[in-house]
Amino acid sequence: MAKYIFVTGGVVSSLGKGITAASLGHLLKARGYKVTMQKMDPYLNVDPGTMSPFQHGEVFVTEDGHEGDLDLGHYERFIDENLSRESNFTQGSIYQTLIARERRGDFLGGTMQVIPHVTDAIKQRIRRAADQSGADFVISEIGGTIGDIESQPFIEAARQFKKELPAGDAVFVHVTLVPYIAAAHEVKTKPTQHSVKEMRSLGVQPDFIVCRSDHEVDAAVREKIALFCDVDADAVLGCEDSPSIYEVPFKLFEQGFDVKVCKRMGVQAPPIDLGPLSGFVQAARACEESCDIAVVGKYVSLPDAYLSVTEALRHAGVALGVNVNVCLVDGGELSDDNAAEILGGADGILVPGGFGQRAFEGKIAAARYARENGVPYFGICLGLQAAVCEFARNVAHLPGASSAEFEEDLAHPVVDLMPEQEDVEDKGGTMRLGSYPCKVAPDSKAFEAYGEEVVYERHRHRFEVNNAYRDQLVEAGLRISGVSPSGRLVEMVEIPDHPWYVASQAHPEFKSRPTRPHPLFTGFVKAACAKRG
Known part of the structure; x- marks a missing residue:
């Protein structure tokens, strides 16, 4: 039978529960166990797919096409396992399923309640993660903070779940803030005490407490927390801020977590x-050279909106022995007139995915600057579409070329809605999602990077390059370097006589790992380093 570890958070949000959970997962996997991970989100959205990245950061896409929380990206990068739709669910999805059953009459006229119906549904999802993966350990992170009203059904479900298992088959890890008060020159344990008290009032006693702080949490402080929170002294661990998230597993390992x-x-x-992982951390510390990458997007005020992109860039940089300095550029403030001023210092330009018209013209300006000035360019999803629109306007002589996503009566809709999306009305979970194959053209930059003729990448889009303009674009010099197996969908494009100008309709950032960087990111960063050199 699987063992279950529930990770909760206390005092404040954004403590790093996900990194703590992923670090424990990495340690257990490094000991030879099969590990899977899961995130339970208390909000009422069915999934984060229709939410603005300003709300919860990026939407992470799994191999099987689930739009999930960004913590799934941390999980995959730390345990190096592809997760599935069973690895993330929300309170909204639980209620949606239960209400649909109630409408069908499945409850035979009975009253549907939070207990037992909602909690039973949550427990079922926890078991499904174990059954599907066959894991030895299932690590389930409960989103939110202890004391939040919306997270109470999850805490209660986990309490019941542990009680139903044999002793020792489930434990609770509580991640809590131990703040440093500068005026008093000491860290304070009272917030942690209150958080654990709140947790115990819900019927849950933590087995382990992980103390997050920007200062050392010494043995005396940990012993005090153990005394007041009724846990063993060696079950209280310090987890101070680290220069890199990939150093956290080692801090917890040193304490025997x-x-x-x-x-x-x-x-x-x-x-x-x-x-x-130790080799990766040591290589990261040894990096002496650097290169500057401009990431031109629309959600730049929240760096987590491009979390997997920035991580993939850093993975590639470490593999090449360089520090990648990521500069987030607001595409809404970029134009042909100021592109040289804003992007002139960049060794490479990356345009990531996104939705909506805002900042799209700025992304086109970034693509044009990169093309005309020999700056390595990497377009991802909307970044490919921006590159195609720019090339169509300024090279293929198709004035006003753009995407039908933004205007209906375009003279040249070089990017158009996928035919299978024409009758789709619901926005949630209806895009082209998940892993799809791509045939890579020989003698292309993409083939040089991949070294394979067929690759699989994860997608998240409704629009594609319009095949009605395909021949015109190719005749003007754009290379179609990747297509779907049928040849119908354009998956990758390049400009052959450019140092490195590659764009992918897929999201390769989701498959990058610290110990196995994605080949397209490696090729891009390598080209950026060559330009700098």
């Missing part, structure tokens, strides 16, 4: 192999 978890759950702690 994974060994203590295994002991509490009655399983062996086999020898551990932290070599691959």
Whole structure:
């Protein structure tokens, strides 16, 4: 049977529950166990797919086409496993399923309530994650903060779940803030005490407490927390801020976190192999050279909106021995007139995915600047569409060429709605989502990067390059370097006589790992380094 670890958060949000959970997952996997991870979100949206990135950061897409929380990206990068739609669910999806059943009459006239119906549905989703993956450990992070009204059904479901299992088959890890008060020159434990008190009032006693702080949480402070929160002294761990998120597993390993978890759950702690991640961390510290990448987007006020992109750039940089400095540029303030001033210092320009017309003209300006000045360019999803529109306007002599996503009566809709999307009315979960194959053209930059003729990448889009303009674009010099197996969909484009100008309709950033950077990001950063050199 699987063992279950529930990770909760206290005092404030954005403590790093996801990184803590992912770090524990990495340690357990490094000991030879099969690990899967799950995020339970208390909000009422069915999934984050229709939410603005300003709300919750990027939307992470799984292989099987689920639009999930950005923590799934952390999970995949830390445990190096492809997760599925069972790895993320919201309170909204639970209610949607239950209400649909109630409308069908499945409850036989009975009253549908939070307990037992909502909590039972949550428990079922937890079990499904274990059954589907066959994992030894299922690590489930409960979103929000202890004390939030909306998270209470999840806490209650986890409490019931633990009670129904044999002793030792489930534990609770509570991640909490231990703030430093500069005037008093000390860290304070009272917020943690109150958070655990609130948790215990809900019927849950944490087995482990992870103390997040920007200062050292010494042994005396940890012992005080243990005393007041009724946990073993060695079950309170310090987790101070680290220069890199990939150093967190080592901080927890030094305190024996994974060994203590295994002991509490009655399983062996086999020898551990932290070599691959250790090699990455050491290589990152050894980087001396640097390169500057401008990421031109529309959600730049919240860096988490492009989290997987920035992580993938850094993975590639470490593999090449360079620090990648990411500069987020607001496409809404970019134009042909100021592109040289704003982008002139960049060694490479990346235009990521997005939706909506705002900042699209700025992304086109970025594509034009990169094309005309020999600056390495990498377009992702909407970044490909911006590159195609720019090329159509300024090289293929199709004035006003743009995407039908933004205007209905375009003279040249070089990007148009996919035919299978024409009758789709619902916005949530209806795009072209998940992993699809792509045939890569020989003698292309893409083939040089991949080294394979067929690759699989994850998608999230409704619009595509309009095949009615395909021949005109190719005749003008644009290379179609990747297509769907049928040849119908344009998946990648390039400009052959450019140092590195590649765009993908897919989202390769979702498959990058610290110990296995994505080849397109590696090729792009390598070209940017060559330009700088």
